[in-house]
Amino acid sequence: MTRRYLLPLAVTTMTAVLTAGLAGAPTATGAPATGASWRADLSIVDDDDSGVTSDGGTVRLDRAAPTPASARAAVRTGFLQLAPHQLDTPANTVAAAVRSTVPNGAEVAVDVRGAVGDDQWTEWVEARPDAPAVLPTATTTVQVRLALTAEKQSPEVRELTLTASTTKTFTTQAAGLSYRIYATREGLVGGTTANGHVIKSRDHFVALPSRRGLAANNSGTYSVRVCASNGRCEWAPVWDVGPWNTKDDYWNPSSTREMWKDLPQGKPEAQAAYQDGYNGGKDQFGRTVANPAGIDLADGTFWDGLQLADNSWVTVTYQWTGSGPAGYVRTAGDPLNVRSGATSTATQVGLAANYAMVRVECQVTGQSVTGSQGTSSIWYRIASGKYVAKAYVSGVSGATTC
Structure with a gap:
C-alpha cells in the first residue's frame, strides 16, 4: 500500500x-x-x-x-x-x-x-x-x-x-542534564549496535533507550559522562539503542518526551515498570522488565572506565544537552586517561573513550604532552578534579583559564 x-x-x-x-x-x-x-x-x-x-x-x-x-x-x-x-x-x-x-x-x-x-x-x-x-x-x-x-x-x-x-526562539541549557540511573553491562561481544558498530572485547560506548541521542559509528556527537559512586567517570559515545525500550528519551521533559509522558523527567520507563509496576511492569514490547536499567555500558566502560563489579546506580550527564566549550577525544583507538591533575603522573580517575565528546570547564598549564593533536602543555578540566591533555582533544574553542 x-x-x-x-x-x-x-x-x-x-x-x-x-x-x-x-x-x-x-x-x-x-x-x-x-x-x-x-x-x-x-x-x-x-x-x-x-x-x-x-x-x-x-x-x-x-x-x-x-x-x-x-x-x-x-x-x-x-x-x-x-x-x-x-x-x-x-x-x-x-x-x-x-x-x-x-x-x-x-x-x-x-x-x-x-x-x-x-x-x-x-x-x-x-x-x-x-x-x-x-x-x-x-x-x-x-x-x-x-x-x-x-x-x-x-x-x-x-x-x-x-x-x-522559524517559529518561537529557544535557548540551550548552559549545563547538561544529569540524572542518577541504573546501569547494566551490555556485553554481547560480536553483536552489532544500532549504528552498525561491531562490539569488541572491552569496548567503550553506551546504549540509551532512544535513537534521539544515537551517534553515528565512529562519532561522538552524542556522548555521556557516566560517574560511579567510587568517584570514577567515563566519557563515552552513544552507539546503541536500549536497554528494554527504544523510544524512551527519559532525560527530556514530558512535553517533548517521545513516549511515557506521564513519567517524571529523568525516570526511565524500565525503572518505573520495575519499581512501581508502571505499564503493568512491562516495556514497550510487552516484556516483563527484570531490572530498572536506563543505560547499558559496554564492557570496557563498565570494567575499566568505572571499575564496576556488578550492575549499579550511576550518575549520567547527557553531554549534548549542554553548551559551552567542547571537544572530541582523538586517540589511536584506546581510551584516553583522565587524571586528577595536569600531569601524566597524576592518579587516573577515569577514562574518555576515543570519539567521545568532553565538555571543557576551563584549562590549565601542566606537563607537555605529544599526541594526535600535536604537542601542548595545556590540560582541560572536564569535571571537578578531572583533567585530560589537550594533545588528544580536538575542536575546543573559547576555554578560559581555571
Whole structure:
C-alpha cells in the first residue's frame, strides 16, 4: 500500500513515526508557515549510514540490517544520514513530506538536528505527520536522517522533501542534564549496535533507550559522562539503542518526551515498570522488565572506565544537552586517561573513550604532552578534579583559564 505523508508546519511536540496504520495525510490546523524547501538526495549511501541500501533513489533496509544489540528486540533497524543542508536564514522548524511504502510491522521516521557549533549538534528530533521537528535553537545548518525499522518486510522511501521555517526562539541549557540511573553491562561481544558498530572485547560506548541521542559509528556527537559512586567517570559515545525500550528519551521533559509522558523527567520507563509496576511492569514490547536499567555500558566502560563489579546506580550527564566549550577525544583507538591533575603522573580517575565528546570547564598549564593533536602543555578540566591533555582533544574553542 503506497501513501504520501505530508507533515504540516503547525508547531506542537517533537515526535514522529510514519507507519502503514496511518489513514492518510493529516491536515494542518491553521495556516501553515512558509519557508525554504528542498528535496533530499536519497541515492547516496556512505560510511555514515548503516543497514540501508539505495536503488535508483529508493531507500530500503539492507538484508543484513542489524537488530540493536542492547534492545534485545527482533526489529531490523537502518539509518540514512543525509549531508548537512545550509539554509539562507536561521530556522528552528523543519517539516517533511515523505512518499513511501510502509508494510505492516514496519516504520519510517524522519529525524532532524541543527548545528550549534563546531562539531556540535542538537539532539535528533522527529518530524511527524501532525507536527514538524522543532529544534531548541535556530540554526543555518540542519541535517536530516531517515530511520527505517521492520519486523519482516522492509519499508521503501522514494521521495523526501523538507521545509525549514522559524517559529518561537529557544535557548540551550548552559549545563547538561544529569540524572542518577541504573546501569547494566551490555556485553554481547560480536553483536552489532544500532549504528552498525561491531562490539569488541572491552569496548567503550553506551546504549540509551532512544535513537534521539544515537551517534553515528565512529562519532561522538552524542556522548555521556557516566560517574560511579567510587568517584570514577567515563566519557563515552552513544552507539546503541536500549536497554528494554527504544523510544524512551527519559532525560527530556514530558512535553517533548517521545513516549511515557506521564513519567517524571529523568525516570526511565524500565525503572518505573520495575519499581512501581508502571505499564503493568512491562516495556514497550510487552516484556516483563527484570531490572530498572536506563543505560547499558559496554564492557570496557563498565570494567575499566568505572571499575564496576556488578550492575549499579550511576550518575549520567547527557553531554549534548549542554553548551559551552567542547571537544572530541582523538586517540589511536584506546581510551584516553583522565587524571586528577595536569600531569601524566597524576592518579587516573577515569577514562574518555576515543570519539567521545568532553565538555571543557576551563584549562590549565601542566606537563607537555605529544599526541594526535600535536604537542601542548595545556590540560582541560572536564569535571571537578578531572583533567585530560589537550594533545588528544580536538575542536575546543573559547576555554578560559581555571
